[in-house]
Amino acid sequence: MIRVSGLRKSFEGVTAVEGLDFEVAHGEVLALVGTSGCGKSTTLRMLNRLIEPDAGHIEIDGRDAREVSPDALRRGIGYVIQGVGLFPHWTVAQNIGTVPRLLRWDRARVRARVEELLELFGLEASEYADKYPSELSGGQQQRVGVARAMAAEPAMLLMDEPFGALDPVTRGRLQDEFTAIRRRRGITAILVTHDMDEAFRLADRIAVMDAGQILQIDTPERLLRGPREGFVRQFVGLDDRALRILSLHRVRELSRPAADAPAPNQWVSPDDTLREAASRLIWEAGDSLAVVEEGRVTAEIRAEDIWRTGARGAP
């Protein structure tokens, strides 16, 4: 759990970040979004004391960050660097094992942890553990970067554009992977991104930053339904907000009982988003869809329920 108040930093008289106040609860993912140069990285780097703030207070798991030595603090916080920054002279396994080795875990435990993480990120240990970063694709390098940050089971992760500079397909796959890992392990993280869609997909709450300040911090849905005037409105993008709201909800939230039957041609699964369900309904010009699990119809979802969820003033 992180609590930040009154954080300020300027470089040579130019303010980079000012008056930041926010909290991240245990198990929560907070996204910092904003245009490039708005102070996202600076904020993140103050949390693990790569930069010392000019003013303000940082509390991590109830302790003032200034009371912990910078190196000890950093070993307890996972950090995914903007631009990956793998150690080019170390193998994938050595890279992932960096912090555990600094913490003097014994060899067998480090190896077990490395293999576990490689498996978690879909990289076959026997194939990838001994490769050097230069032998990996961009997506694989970013996976290793995230695995390295998670290696010593840190209480929280700071991720600076962890899926940046990737093609949309790989990016989407890594985002799905991150969500899956979150569901299995629980992750407390601050995720920096300039991509609003990524923030909507991955974060519990989103802080929209501009010119070094947080303009609004809210859940994705509240941000979409009630963005502040000005930059936030512009950055969040209101053209397709109904669809964006639908993509924040799952079919299972609205499903109604239905009679057991074999799966029809068009159907959705309970974990699909309402946006996917809506798309299929529009395509079929229908007013309801079967919800299918393991080849059998288990429920149904109605168009009117979906439209109501996406409407202005919905709860």
Add this chain to the structure above:
Amino acid sequence: MSRAGLALAALFALFVALVLRPELMSPLLRLVAEPGQVLLYDRQPIRVLVGWHLALVAAAGAVACAVGVLLGVLVTRPAGADFMTLARMISNLGQTFPPIAVLAIAVPLLGFGFEPTFLALCAYGLLPVFENTVAGLRGVPATVREAARGMGLAGAQRLWRVELPLAAPVILTGLRLSTVINIGTATIGSTVGAVGLGEVIIAGLQSGNTAFVLQGALLVALMAICADLALRRIERALTRA
């Protein structure tokens, strides 16, 4: 074995053969000798001269390497940045000051022989090592340095585990340049009585014996080429890892 490896092995074998059996060079030397001249330098066994020559270069290389790397590390630390200009000046001075002038100054202080030559070579070999250490350390990508700090590696751990290993190939290039230069430069030590291959060349110059000059020059050149190839191989091995 690779082609470069074969070339190195062949040249090294040739060098060893010419050191242990100098007479193998006679047919070549006869081409440049005046009739009736002695072909092969015989005042000292060649292997003794080679031994001292190597010892001189190795000792000076070790010192230049230690001092150059140390200075390079120092000036790239935040606390040592102020020394950058001074260190540059010292090492530039060492390089631009002609070694012969260093000898002229050192002889009255240290006497004749090994010591003044050693000093001149240390000064002369310092610059390439220093400059390459600075370049190598500065060349470590910013993201990698940020990662090392962000993972919680302490200052010394960052230096030993990340920065120096990544800079090593560049530093080694500096050491190679320094060594190759010094193998040649060491010959001037013979003017102040240091035992080495320069003795053969100088004896040839003094007595008008071109065969001596050629014999000495060939051995020095072969030694330099072998050192160059060998150190290049190590560099390449380091870069690959």
